[in-house]
Amino acid sequence: MNTLKVTFTSSIGRKLVMACTGLFLIVFLLEHLYGNLLLYFNDQGVAFNDYSHSAVHNIIIRVIEIFLFAAILIHVFTAVQLTAQNSKARPVKYQASSTSGGASWFSRNMGITGSFVLFFIIGHLYQFFLPYRITGLPAGVKLADMVKDAFQNPLYAGLYIIGVTFLAFHLSHALRSAIHTLGFNNKSYESFWEMASRGFAVFIWLGFSSFPVLFYFGIAGSTLK
Numbered sequence: 001m002n003t004l005k006v007t008f009t010s011s012i013g014r015k016l017v018m019a020c021t022g023l024f025l026i027v028f029l030l031e032h033l034y035g036n037l038l039l040y041f042n043d044q045g046v047a048f049n050d051y052s053h054s055a056v057h058n059i060i061i062r063v064i065e066i067f068l069f070a071a072i073l074i075h076v077f078t079a080v081q082l083t084a085q086n087s088k089a090r091p092v093k094y095q096a097s098s099t100s101g102g103a104s105w106f107s108r109n110m111g112i113t114g115s116f117v118l119f120f121i122i123g124h125l126y127q128f129f130l131p132y133r134i135t136g137l138p139a140g141v142k143l144a145d146m147v148k149d150a151f152q153n154p155l156y157a158g159l160y161i162i163g164v165t166f167l168a169f170h171l172s173h174a175l176r177s178a179i180h181t182l183g184f185n186n187k188s189y190e191s192f193w194e195m196a197s198r199g200f201a202v203f204i205w206l207g208f209s210s211f212p213v214l215f216y217f218g219i220a221g222s223t224l225k
C-alpha cells in the first residue's frame with residue numbers, strides 16, 4: 001500500500017498517471033470523431049441519432065463513461081500537482097525560457113493548452129451532454145438537429161474551432177510525451193514519434209474542425225431540421 005502511495009506521489013508516478021489517462025482520452029477522441037462522422041450521412045441524422053441513443057442504453061458504454069469522467073478529473077488534478085511540484089523544484093524561471101533546450105512552446109506549456117481544452121470540454125458538455133442526458137431535449141428535437149443548430153451559430157462555431165485548435169496544440173506534444181513516459185521511445189524512433197504526434201494533432205484538428213465549417217456553410221446537414 002505504502003509502495004503504491006509513494007509511486008503515485010512521486011514525479012514519475014504522476015507522469016505515468018498523466019500518460020495513461022491521456023492515452024485513454026486519445027482513444028475516446030477517436031471514438032467521438034467516428035460517432036460525429038455519422039452526421040455526414042444524408043439520412044436525416046438517423047445513423048448519428050441511433051448511435052448516440054444506443055451508447056446511452058449500453059451498460060458497457062455507461063461504465064466506460066464513468067472511467068472517462070474519472071480520467072479527465074485525474075488528468076487535470078495530476079497536471080496541477082505536477083505543475084506545482086515543478087515550480088517548487090525550480091522557483092526561478094529559466095532566463096532563456098522561450099527556447100529552453102530546444103523544447104517547443106507547446107511542450108513547455110501543456111498546462112496552458114490543457115486549461116483551454118478544459119474550458120472547451122466544460123462548454124461542450126454544457127451545450128450537448130446536459131440537455132441530451134440530464135435536462136432533456138426540447139420536444140421533437142433530435143440530437144443531430146441540435147448539433148446542426150449549434151454549428152450554424154457563428155459564435156459557437158468559432159469557439160468550437162478555437163477549442164479544437166488548443167486541443168491540437170496539446171496533442172502535438174502529448175502522444176510523443178506519453179510514449180516517452182511509458183518507455184517505448186528510444187533515440188532512433190524519436191523523430192518518428194514527433195512526426196506521429198504532430199500528424200495525429202493535425203488529423204484531429206481537421207476532423208473536428210470540419211463539423212463547424214461544413215455545417216456553418218450549409219455544405220453538410222441539408223437533410224436535418
Ligand code: HEM
Binds near residue numbers: 023113114115179182
Ligand atoms: C481530450 C483531452 C486531453 C487529452 C487527449 C490529453 C492528453 C495528454 C497526454 C497524452 C499527455 C502526455 C502525458 C505524458 O507526458 O506522459 C498530456 C499531458 C498533459 N496534459 Fe493533457 N490531455 C487532455 C486534456 C488536458 C486537460 C483538460 C488538461 C488541464 C489542465 C491537461 C493538462 C496536461 C498537462 C499539464 C500535461 C503535461 C504533464 C507533464 O508532463 O508535466 N490535459 N495530455
